[in-house]
Amino acid sequence: MTDPLAPFDAVLYVTYGGPDGPEAVLPFMRNATAGRGVPDERLIEVAGHYRRFGGVSPINERNAELRDALAAELADRGSRTPVVIGNRNWHPFIKDTLEKLAAEGASRILVLLASAYASYSGCRQYREDLGVAAAALAEAGIELTFAKARPYYTTPGFLDAATDATEAAVQDLGEDAHIAFVTHSILTSMNTNSGPPTYVEQHLEVCEVIAARLTERLGREVPWDLVYCSRSGPEHVPWLEPDINDHLAELKEQGVRSVVAVPMGFTSDHMEVVFDLDVEAAETAADLGLAYRRAATVGTDERFVASLAHVLSETAAQARGEVLDPEAGDLGPWPARCRPGCCAAVIHPHAPAPRPTVCGAD
Numbered sequence: 340m341t342d343p344l345a346p347f348d349a350v351l352y353v354t355y356g357g358p359d360g361p362e363a364v365l366p367f368m369r370n371a372t373a374g375r376g377v378p379d380e381r382l383i384e385v386a387g388h389y390r391r392f393g394g395v396s397p398i399n400e401r402n403a404e405l406r407d408a409l410a411a412e413l414a415d416r417g418s419r420t421p422v423v424i425g426n427r428n429w430h431p432f433i434k435d436t437l438e439k440l441a442a443e444g445a446s447r448i449l450v451l452l453a454s455a456y457a458s459y460s461g462c463r464q465y466r467e468d469l470g471v472a473a474a475a476l477a478e479a480g481i482e483l484t485f486a487k488a489r490p491y492y493t494t495p496g497f498l499d500a501a502t503d504a505t506e507a508a509v510q511d512l513g514e515d516a517h518i519a520f521v522t523h524s525i526l527t528s529m530n531t532n533s534g535p536p537t538y539v540e541q542h543l544e545v546c547e548v549i550a551a552r553l554t555e556r557l558g559r560e561v562p563w564d565l566v567y568c569s570r571s572g573p574e575h576v577p578w579l580e581p582d583i584n585d586h587l588a589e590l591k592e593q594g595v596r597s598v599v600a601v602p603m604g605f606t607s608d609h610m611e612v613v614f615d616l617d618v619e620a621a622e623t624a625a626d627l628g629l630a631y632r633r634a635a636t637v638g639t640d641e642r643f644v645a646s647l648a649h650v651l652s653e654t655a656a657q658a659r660g661e662v663l664d665p666e667a668g669d670l671g672p673w674p675a676r677c678r679p680g681c682c683a684a685v686i687h688p689h690a691p692a693p694r695p696t697v698c699g700a701d
């Protein structure tokens with residue numbers, strides 16, 4: 340039987356990265372904010388969030404869990420292709436992982452991005468990170484080729500796992516809870532440049548699917564909104580709003596008594612989830628006298644992991660000149676290869692110069 344991921348030599352899970360100890364917090368924060376116009380006060384504030392957790396981001400452990408679950412799922416499907424991690428902002432860095440893979444004889448890399456959605460931050464910026472690393476390795480005589488799996492927020496495994504997590508939290512609250520779907524805020528200009536569909540439209544597709552399923556399951560209309568967390572830009576630059584904390588205050592004014600926060604913009608419990616939602620928003624809700632629950636992220640839900648294996652197999656089939664259809668229930672279609680200018684960088688005074696990319700048509 341052919342390996343379902345042939346002709347690729349390895350799957351590279353490309354993620355943001357996070358500090359792995361107290362000494363790593365500041366250097367990590369400098370990597371994360373370098374040349375991006377993030378004010379110093381914000382850098383210091385977020386460094387404090389990491390320190391509160393002993394300087395260790397949960398992202399590292401969550402990523403390792405997903406890597407292992409995905410490798411096991413791929414093995415069940417007859418693949419021997421290894422799954423490895425490469426990060427943008429902390430060890431193991433993308434370039435180091437690629438160097439190691441090349442030393443082991445790998446040259447064809449199948450990329451899986453940590454974000455389920457497409458935007459500059461969640462897609463093109465990772466493609467640039469890969470492009471820069473690939474260019475540096477090419478200078479050293481190491482030639483690699485890349486293809487990436489398409490955005491996977493449309494997959495049945497993601498939607499099913501997120502729906503069940505939302506339902507569980509609503510049932511747990513046991514009242515007529517409002518749902519606040521939450522994702523990472525980005526600059527409004529970054530949103531305009533994303534997709535199409537835009538970053539916001541991609542999220543709304545998911546909100547609508549989950550809300551419609553819950554309405555059916557619970558036998559009542561479930562009120563919901565899409566709101567944002569983790570804004571980091573200076574005050575005068577517009578970012579997506581409302582912030583979850585302002586939204587909670589607004590709901591309270593409207594007489595709402597209970598709210599479920601559903602972090603469907605994140606695939607696992609990153610710092611944004613365990614601090615911004617579990618600490619900060621939870622405190623806001625408590626101060627307002629609102630009952631509050633946070634729904635689980637999809638994490639390593641086996642349906643989600645199975646869908647990831649499927650989108651990877653679709654990309655591999657494409658590389659072999661074959662077609663593997665999306666799973667039934669997929670909201671696609673999204674191309675695996677990004678079109679020219681897709682999710683282009685937002686030009687602002689602090690924007691880094693354009694960088695080379697891989698996995699795209701430009």
Ligand SMILES: CC1=C(CCC(=O)O)c2cc3nc(cc4[nH]c(cc5[nH]c(cc1n2)c(C)c5CCC(=O)O)c(CCC(=O)O)c4C)C(CCC(=O)O)=C3C
Pocket residue numbers: 354355356357358368371372375377381382385396397398453454458460461523524525526569570571572608609610611
């Ligand atoms: C869309 C998006 C995702 C989802 C896609 C994906 O998964 O990649 C994401 C993920 C993450 N963002 C993370 C951390 C940070 N993001 C920052 C800053 C920023 N994020 C942005 C957007 C996004 N970010 C943007 C537009 C900025 C402004 C500066 C810039 O244009 O780059 C900063 C600087 C300080 C601050 O302002 O917060 C930090 C520390 C972590 C790690 C968490 C952990 O350790 O568990 C993760 C997974």
Ligand SMILES: [Fe+2]
Pocket residue numbers: 523569
């Ligand atoms: Fe971020």
